[in-house]
Amino acid sequence: MNDQGFNKILISTNALLPLGLLAFDFYRGALGANPLEFFLRASGVLTLLFVVVTLSVTPLRKIFGWNGLIKYRRMLGLYAFFYGCVHLITYSIFDKSLEMQEIVRDVIQRPFIAVGMAALLLMVPLAATSTNGMIKRLGGKNWSKLHKLTYAVPVLGVIHFWMIVKSDVFYPALFAVAVALVLGYRLFSRSRSKIDAVKKPEPLQG
C-alpha cells in the first residue's frame, strides 16, 4: 500500500471513530442522563471541526509547504458533510419525529435552526460537485467559484452554535477564533497577492 492509501485509511479511521464511540456509549448507556442532547451536540461539534480542518488545508500548505495535504481535503470536507447529515437526521427523528411540517415551522420560527439548516444546505452542492467528473464538467474556474461557498459554512455554523448556548460561550468562542484564523489567513494572503501581482503573474489561490 502506498502512503496516500494508508493516510486515507488513517484519516477515515479517526474520522469515524468518534461516531463509533458515540454509538457504543449510547448502546451501553454511557452518554449521561440526556444521551440525545449529547449526541446532537457532539455531531454538531464534529461537523464544525471537520469544516475547520478542511479549511485549514490551504493555510497549512501555504505556510508550511505541506502540499501533500491537498490530496485529503476532499475527504475531510465530505466527512464534515457526513457529520452534518448525522446531526440533521438525529434532530429530525428524535426532536421532530420526522414531521416535515414541524421541521419547516422550526426553520421559520427559530433563527438558530434556520442558520444551521442554511449551513448544511450550502454543503450539499459542495459535496455533490466533489467528484473528479464534476470538477471536469464544471471546469476548474467555475468549480473554484462555487466552492467559495465553503467559507460561509463555518461562519453560519459558529453562529448556530453560539445561539443555542445559554450563557457560557467558551466553546463557540473557541470555534469562532479558529474560523477567524483560517478565513482571515485567506483575506490576508489575497490582499498581499494583489500587491505582489505586479511582480508575480500568478496570484495565490485558496
Add this chain to the structure above:
Amino acid sequence: MVEKENSTDEVTPEYTYLNRRAFIRAGLFAGSAALTTAGYRFFSPGNSSPESTMSADSSGIAAEPSDLSTAETSSSFKDITNYNNFYEFSTDKSGVASKARNFATRPWTVEVGGLVKSPKTFSIDELLQFDQEERIYRLRCVEAWSMVIPWAGFSLKALLDEVQPLGNAKYVAFQSFYDPAVMQSSAAAGIDFPYVEGLRLDEALHPLTILATGLYGKPMPKQNGAPIRLVVPWKYGFKSIKSVARITLTNQEPPTTWNLFAPEEYGFYSNVNPDVDHPRWSQATERRIGELSRRETLMFNGYGDEVAHLYEGMDLKTNF
C-alpha cells in the same frame, strides 16, 4: 526508494525497510486512534458511578408521603445526581457532581430577615426539625428537559410562619451560598454570583413550595443544592435556587440572576408555559430524562389546578 542499496545482501535491507514502515504505520494507526479516543473521552459524560456522588452523611431522612406528590415514575438517582445545572461549580451538567465533591455543607446557617417580625438565623439542624415530607415533583428545566424527583423537605410557609412576615412584605428574596474558593466555575459562565432568586409572597406561601433537604430519602446531594434548596415545581428549574444562605422578605420585586443576565429571555415569574417560547427555542415540548422522544409540556408544569388562581387576570405573555 528501497532499491539500489549498495549492500552485500540486498534482501535484508529491503526486508528491514518494509518491516520498519509497517511498524511506523501500526504505531501511527494505534497512536492516532488512541488520541482520538482520549479526545472523545475528555468530552463524553462517561459512566459516573452514583456512589461517588453520595453525600458523606448517608443517614436517611424520615419523610411522610404527601398527597401533593405525582404518581409518575421518578427519574433514576444516577440521572438526578449527574445532570445538574449548578453554574457555581460548572456549566457542564455532567461535570457538577465531581466538582462539588469538596463543597462543605456543614455547619450551615440560613439567615431569614427583612420585613419580618422576628428575624432568625436557622442552623441546618434546626431546619431539619421541621416536619419533613416526601414530595415527588416534576421538574421542568428552561432548557426543555424534565425529570421527576422524589424530594424530601418542608413547606416554605412553615419557615415563614416562624419569622412572621410584616404586613408590607410582598416578596421573598433568596440568595445562594457562594465561595469562589470551592466554586470554580468556567471563567465564561456568564452569570454573576452569588445567585439570587425571588418569589411573590403568595407564591412563597403556596403549599407546593418547599425547602428541600434531601431526595430519594437521602440528605441533599451536594450537586443538587445541599444542604437546603428551594423547589417551586410549576416554575422553570432555575427559580428553584440551590444551597440557600439567606432569605429576605421585601416590599419590592427582588432581582433574579437569569433575569439580570438576559431580561428579554428570563422573566421574574418564569412559570412553565408551553405557549410562551424562549426567544431562541420552543417551550412547547420537553425531553423527559430517560425517554428518547419528546413529550408535550404542560401549562404550569401540570400544576395548573393548584396554582392558576395566583395569576388570574395577569397577561402571562408579558409577565413571562
